[in-house]
Amino acid sequence: MAKMTHMKKQENQKSHFNHISHKEALVLTKIQQIKHQKSMDYWKQLVIAQQQSGFSVTEYCRQQDIKYNAFYYWLRKIREEALESLPQLPEKSTTNPQVAVLSATTVTAAVQTQSSSLKLFCGPVSLEVNEQTSNEMLMQTLRCIKEVFGIC
Known part of the structure; x- marks a missing residue:
């Protein structure tokens, strides 16, 4: 029996995947999604552990025998998913910028309004909320923090 060359094996694999049904393709996609989510969960826990450790990423990776590049790759993926x-915020028009002239009383009022903001500290995350923060934005931000950091 002759040995199959590497190229021949690749051709056989490609032709096999060309013949899979739509249902089989969906199953593969679902499996890939599950694997991706498991990896995301694993790396989220590592990122949280690193942040809580007080060590720099370099030191933490060295201590835990984690590849530095892998850590930053997954950190980028976690941040992208969170974003x-x-x-989506509405785009601001740059064609007609508006300039506001503030009087001394307006500035004082703005400072007083700012002082009535709420600051939340939850693990490595701090969040400042004021009256202008919409409930929807706050809820989505908290969900994102919970998903990325597993807290709040």
Whole structure:
């Protein structure tokens, strides 16, 4: 029996995947999604552990025998996923910028309004909320923090 070359094996694998049904493709996609989510969960826990350890990423990775590049790869993926889950803010028009002239009384009022804000500290995350913060934005931000850091 002749040995199959590497190229021949690849051709056989490609032709096999060309013949899978739509249902089988969906199952593969679902499996890939599950694997991805498991990896995300694992790396989220590592990121939280690193942040709570007080060590730099370099030192933490060395102590835990984690590849530095892998840590930052997954940190980027976690951040990207978190950003995708946030609501899209309306784009500001740059063609007609508006300039506001503030009097001394307006500035004082603005400072007083700012002082009535609420600051939340939850693990490595701090969040400042004021009256202008919408409930929807606050809820989505808290969900994102919970998903990324597993807290709040």
